[in-house]
Amino acid sequence: MDPWQWVSGDDLQVSRDAFTEGSLDPEQYPPFDSAAWSQLLPGRAIKEIEYTRIQGDPYYVVRDANSERFLIAANPLQVRREPFSTESLLERLKKAAPEANIIEAQLITEYDSYYYSQDGSRPLPMFRAKFDDPKQTWVYIDAMLGQVAGQLHRGDRIQRWLFNGFHSLDFSFWHSS
Numbered sequence: 001m002d003p004w005q006w007v008s009g010d011d012l013q014v015s016r017d018a019f020t021e022g023s024l025d026p027e028q029y030p031p032f033d034s035a036a037w038s039q040l041l042p043g044r045a046i047k048e049i050e051y052t053r054i055q056g057d058p059y060y061v062v063r064d065a066n067s068e069r070f071l072i073a074a075n076p077l078q079v080r081r082e083p084f085s086t087e088s089l090l091e092r093l094k095k096a097a098p099e100a101n102i103i104e105a106q107l108i109t110e111y112d113s114y115y116y117s118q119d120g121s122r123p124l125p126m127f128r129a130k131f132d133d134p135k136q137t138w139v140y141i142d143a144m145l146g147q148v149a150g151q152l153h154r155g156d157r158i159q160r161w162l163f164n165g166f167h168s169l170d171f172s173f174w175h176s177s
Contacts, residue, residue, distance in 0.1 A: 011153040012137040018096030019089075019146050021056035028058040029074050036077055041070065054146040055088060061145065069123070071144060083107070083143035089127045093139065100133040107143060114152055115140050123149070 029051060037046070045065040052059050058074035071080040086107050094102065109125045111117060126149060127141040135153035142149045 011135045012097055012100055012131055012133045012139075012151070014093065014096045014139050014148055014151060016148060018092045019055065019141070019148065020053045022053065024051055024053050025058075026051070028053075029060075030077065033077075040072065040077060040079060044068075052145075052147075055084065055092070069144075080144075083125055084146040086127055086143070089141050089143065089146065090129070093129055093141070097131065097133075100131040100137070102129050103132045104128075104130040114138065114157055115150065 041062065041064070046062055047065050047067075048063040050061040052061055054071075059080070060072040060074060062070045062072055064070070072078065073080050086105070090102070090105055093105075106128055107125050108115070108128050111122070111124070112128070115122070115126055115128070123142055123144060125143045127143045129139045129141070131137045131139070133153075135155065137151055137153045138157070139151045140149045141147065
């Protein structure tokens, strides 16, 4: 659905490394202590633990039996309940894309027409930044995980309406009612 590549092509790319600040180092993670973990998320059956690095610090992304997601700081071992600051996300985004200016940035707590979920399962809050690059790129950053969740350029947004909207009748106002 992209004849003559009218919506694709070179666009602004935001590197994941801008938010991780380097590669994963297993030495930064303490030995597994089952007693500490059971106190951390009492009554929850942990199904998956992912090691990650966010803003230079070691974390675990934990999913329970209900697919609920938790961010756990590795040192000290504790649940992180607050989103990363918009200032820290904005600073990293500017470093990741120095060739483009951010013309609008905000923390969104509700889905918009381009970041949405038909069943309400996609994570919120999301930090959305709009750039002034030639393709008018928008970047969405998961504020709880401090990771890039997606990016769209102007052509992607047009295609969203032409294909998803009209072809699949995928309009956000139907999902929110």
